[in-house]
Amino acid sequence: xxxxxxxxxxxxxxxxxxxxxxxxxxxxxxxxxxxxxxxxxxxxxxxxxxxxxxxxxxxxxxxxxxxxxxxxxxxxxxxxxxxxxxxxxxxxxxxxxxxxxxxxxxxxxxxxxxxxxxxxxxxxxxxxxxxxxxxxxxxxxxxxxxxxxxxxxxxxxxxxxxxxxxxxxxxxxxxxxxxxxxxxxxxxxxxxxxxxxxxxxxxxxxxxxxxxxxxxxxxxxxxxxxxxx
Numbered sequence: 564x565x566x567x568x569x570x571x572x573x574x575x576x577x578x579x580x581x582x583x584x585x586x587x588x589x590x591x592x593x594x595x596x597x598x599x600x601x602x603x604x605x606x607x608x609x610x611x612x613x614x615x616x617x618x619x620x621x622x623x624x625x626x627x628x629x630x631x632x633x634x635x636x637x638x639x640x641x642x643x644x645x646x647x648x649x650x651x652x653x654x655x656x657x658x659x660x661x662x663x664x665x666x667x668x669x670x671x672x673x674x675x676x677x678x679x680x681x682x683x684x685x686x687x688x689x690x691x692x693x694x695x696x697x698x699x700x701x702x703x704x705x706x707x708x709x710x711x712x713x714x715x716x717x718x719x720x721x722x723x724x725x726x727x728x729x730x731x732x733x734x735x736x737x738x739x740x741x742x743x744x745x746x747x748x749x750x751x752x753x754x755x756x757x758x759x760x761x762x763x764x765x766x767x768x769x770x771x772x773x774x775x776x777x778x779x780x781x782x783x784x785x786x787x788x789x790x791x792x
Contacts, residue, residue, distance in 0.1 A: 581627075581633060582671060586611045588627060590613045591620060591667075592611060592613055593609060593610070593611050594610050595609070596610070598713075599712065601672060601710070601711045603682075604674065604682040604685070605674070605678045607672070608672055609673065610668060610669065611669040612662065612666070612667070614666055616641045616661070616667060617639070617641050618644065619667075620669065621644035621667075624657075634649045635647070638776060638777070639776065642661065642773050642774070643658070643773030643782075644658075645657065652675060653674060653675055654674055657670065657672075658722075670720070696719065696721060696785065696787065697787065698763060700743065701723065702723040704726060705723035706724055707722070707723055708722050708723065717788075718788035719788070721785045721787075722782060722783070724781070725780060727781045729773055729781055730772075732783045733770060736770045737759060740761045741761075745762065746763065747759075748767075765789050765790050766790065767790050769786040771786075
């Protein structure tokens with residue numbers, strides 16, 4: 564189980580606290596919170612998880628936030644969803660990902676608007692600065708849009724956008740990661756884009772993919788962290 568760093572510096576306002584409150588109300592528990600660097604700009608990452616299909620979690624989260632008169636939009640289904648929450652002081656980007664039958668995790672990245680501006684300056688062309696991942700090849704033909712790193716635990720999240728399908732993305736990593744020393748740990752049931760897991764020494768890599776309903780692009784998310792075992 565991931566545990567939040569109790570000593571993390573809190574530099575964001577309490578205005579986005581409803582995200583935690585609504586998540587709790589719909590049955591999603593906060594399992595992790597830490598300061599991050601996202602494309603070199605400051606951010607806070609919060610992760611919530613619970614026993615809800617991804618589509619249900621996304622719909623209930625959006626409804627609960629809007630009921631509090633907050634500007635929230637989350638689109639997608641049981642294969643995954645993406646959304647944003649905006650307040651006067653902050654922007655929160657959210658990814659809702661299936662992690663097993665009837666289970667979902669919400670990855671929420673919160674930033675002050677001044678850090679959003681710094682982040683946007685790095686992605687003006689739709690391409691984040693290149694990031695070196697540990698023995699993990701970039702997705703072919705994809706552009707790296709997010710690179711987030713926990714400065715203490717070194718957990719990393721990399722998000723690519725590209726043409727293709729979730730199946731081809733998962734197939735690419737199922738073939739390329741073992742050739743780079745990663746051991747397959749199997750996939751989790753729960754849909755065609757259910758995450759697939761790999762291990763290399765003390766590192767775990769979870770690969771998930773979903774289709775952006777608006778653009779038709781495939782969104783490939785890599786979560787690299789040290790094993791809790």
